[in-house]
Amino acid sequence: MSHVIETLQLTKAYNAFKAVDNLTINVDRGEIFGLLGPNGAGKTTTVSMLCTILKPSSGTATVNGYDIVKESSKVRKSIGIVFQDPSIDDRLTGRENLLMHANLYSVPVSIQRERIAQILKLVELEDRADDLLRTYSGGMRRRLEIGRGLIHQPKVLFLDEPTVGLDPQTRDHIWRYIKDLKDANEVTVVLTTHYMDEADRLSDRIAIMDHGQIIVLDTPPNLKETLEGDRVVIKSNDNKTLKNLLTTWLGFTNQHLEKDTLEVTVPNGKTVMPRIVELANQNNLYIESIVLREPNLEDVFLHYTGGSIREDTTKELHGLSAIHRRAIR
Amino acid sequence: MTELRGIYTLWLREVKRFIRDRARVIISFIQPLLWLVVFAAGFGARIAIPGIDYQQFLFPGIIGQTLLFTAMFMGISVIWDKEFGFMKEILVAPISRFSIFIGKMLGDSTAALLQGIIVFIFGFLIGIPFNPLTLLVALPVMLLITFGLVSIGLIIASFIGSLENFGAIQTFINLPLFFLSGALFPTTGEGIPHWMQIASKLDPLAYGVDALRTVILGSNWTPNHPLYINIAIIAIFDLIMIAIGTWAFSRMKN
Numbered sequence: 212m213s214h215v216i217e218t219l220q221l222t223k224a225y226n227a228f229k230a231v232d233n234l235t236i237n238v239d240r241g242e243i244f245g246l247l248g249p250n251g252a253g254k255t256t257t258v259s260m261l262c263t264i265l266k267p268s269s270g271t272a273t274v275n276g277y278d279i280v281k282e283s284s285k286v287r288k289s290i291g292i293v294f295q296d297p298s299i300d301d302r303l304t305g306r307e308n309l310l311m312h313a314n315l316y317s318v319p320v321s322i323q324r325e326r327i328a329q330i331l332k333l334v335e336l337e338d339r340a341d342d343l344l345r346t347y348s349g350g351m352r353r354r355l356e357i358g359r360g361l362i363h364q365p366k367v368l369f370l371d372e373p374t375v376g377l378d379p380q381t382r383d384h385i386w387r388y389i390k391d392l393k394d395a396n397e398v399t400v401v402l403t404t405h406y407m408d409e410a411d412r413l414s415d416r417i418a419i420m421d422h423g424q425i426i427v428l429d430t431p432p433n434l435k436e437t438l439e440g441d442r443v444v445i446k447s448n449d450n451k452t453l454k455n456l457l458t459t460w461l462g463f464t465n466q467h468l469e470k471d472t473l474e475v476t477v478p479n480g481k482t483v484m485p486r487i488v489e490l491a492n493q494n495n496l497y498i499e500s501i502v503l504r505e506p507n508l509e510d511v512f513l514h515y516t517g518g519s520i521r522e523d524t525t526k527e528l529h530g531l532s533a534i535h536r537r538a539i540r
Numbered sequence: 541m542t543e544l545r546g547i548y549t550l551w552l553r554e555v556k557r558f559i560r561d562r563a564r565v566i567i568s569f570i571q572p573l574l575w576l577v578v579f580a581a582g583f584g585a586r587i588a589i590p591g592i593d594y595q596q597f598l599f600p601g602i603i604g605q606t607l608l609f610t611a612m613f614m615g616i617s618v619i620w621d622k623e624f625g626f627m628k629e630i631l632v633a634p635i636s637r638f639s640i641f642i643g644k645m646l647g648d649s650t651a652a653l654l655q656g657i658i659v660f661i662f663g664f665l666i667g668i669p670f671n672p673l674t675l676l677v678a679l680p681v682m683l684l685i686t687f688g689l690v691s692i693g694l695i696i697a698s699f700i701g702s703l704e705n706f707g708a709i710q711t712f713i714n715l716p717l718f719f720l721s722g723a724l725f726p727t728t729g730e731g732i733p734h735w736m737q738i739a740s741k742l743d744p745l746a747y748g749v750d751a752l753r754t755v756i757l758g759s760n761w762t763p764n765h766p767l768y769i770n771i772a773i774i775a776i777f778d779l780i781m782i783a784i785g786t787w788a789f790s791r792m793k794n
Binding site: 262263264265284285287288292294296297298299300301302303307311312314315316317 | 541542545546548549552553556557560624625626627628629630631632633634635793
């Protein structure tokens with residue numbers, strides 16, 4: 212069994228509204244699987260079903276080979292969960308919180324002290340272990356929660372929006388932990404997030420989700436590649452005129468005006484850039500800067516979710532112009 | 541084994557949280573002081589209980605009242621846990637909802653029992669005449685009373701989302717149960733309106749207070765029911781409450 216998680220047409224419906232709609236995905240052992248989507252896309256509902264908190268309306272799923280409905284207790288034993296919202300007792304100390312978790316998940320008493328010490332070291336909270344949680348900062352609490360999720364050595368760790376509301380430095384810190392944890396513990400991580408950079412930095416594969424469905428699933432580099440072409444970002448003294456010139460003389464169709472830049476999508480940016488400068492010179496336009504930019508996940512995200520919002524007569528081909536229109540709005 | 545360990549863990553957590561809340565322990569001395577000293581002095585001067593002093597009569601009643609109020613108050617822990625997200629950690633743990641309910645119920649009962657013991661000691665200190673060794677007999681009775689009362693609090697809290705609502709509902713339950721239990725005045729016998737005699741029969745705490753008086757006051761007290769009847773009724777009430785509580789916790793999603 213190479214798939215740690217398999218879902219088959221997993222659906223959660225609330226009356227007519229389908230929060231998760233016929234979801235079929237496989238998560239491989241040992242990968243970090245990112246579920247990326249806007250708020251309300253169905254990420255948390257999906258995770259809640261996989262964690263056996265919610266019962267699916269239809270469809271099935273297995274986690275570690277256990278059915279999420281029929282063997283929910285076994286599923287629970289083999290997973291660790293870090294919820295979107297804090298779920299820690301702030302009137303107990305860090306160590307007490309970990310000990311309680313170890314007891315609830317029946318970690319053998321003979322090894323629980325050692326295990327807790329390891330975890331505290333891993334999340335760098337050894338010196339604060341015996342302080343009450345209410346004296347911890349937000350980032351420290353989050354670290355303790357992530358550590359807590361690992362105490363019973365789960366096969367799968369679910370992280371639901373692990374860095375929401377944390378400052379950039381702490382986020383960076385936590386990202387590093389997640390990477391290290393995965394490497395050190397041979398654990399599969401399912402990460403939900405609506406931060407592109409988070410999904411990009413951590414995930415081996417990313418599923419982009421919207422309206423309860425997976426829109427696309429691939430590795431971050433491949434996803435970026437699907438947006439063929441480079442972005443050339445130009446700043447000139449008359450972007451509008453330049454745009455018309457580029458359409459007339461070079462036949463560029465994928466252009467859009469930002470606040471004070473003109474963004475052009477072309478198959479090969481490096482060879483096109485000199486031509487743009489040349490054309491501008493001939494027409495007495497002054498180019499202040501011209502930059503070549505590779506597509507990032509944000510482009511991918513807008514590409515796919517933007518595409519799905521529009522009427523389905525126009526497909527992928529016009530996806531990029533859809534981004535542009537959305538961005539202008 | 542897993543389940544027992546889960547129950548123990550949840551019990552320990554409740555007890556730790558209770559003991560660490562020093563303000564509440566101090567306040568718990570003030571309530572019995574007001575009832576047993578101030579209220580007993582004024583009210584006792586106008587009411588005559590055959591065979592015993594009013595303060596003596598009131599004392600087991602106030603133990604019952606303390607158990608009731610603390611038990612109901614402890615239900616708030618469920619709402620706190622829901623509010624602060626900790627309930628999720630418990631609900632996804634690989635233990636049954638029955639064990640979760642029992643663990644919390646035992647933890648909160650322990651807290652209520654500790655409050656009851658404080659009143660007991662307090663009564664001894666202010667010189668209410670009773671044999672302090674009766675505490676040993678009274679404890680199991682107190683515990684039995686507490687189980688059912690704590691369960692009421694937990695069940696209500698499991699249905700309610702906000703602290704404000706819980707406070708309001710708590711008062712609605714506490715006061716009728718308290719007044720009809722016979723803790724402050726006899727609810728049977730001559731001159732007591734018929735409706736109150738019936739209402740009192742429906743009050744589980746009435747059997748608890750009667751049992752406590754039997755145990756603490758001994759032959760000075762003429763019980764409404766024999767001790768074994770009281771105990772049997774309380775035990776049945778406990779079992780029903782535990783069954784409802786398990787059901788209430790099973791439907792809790794968050």
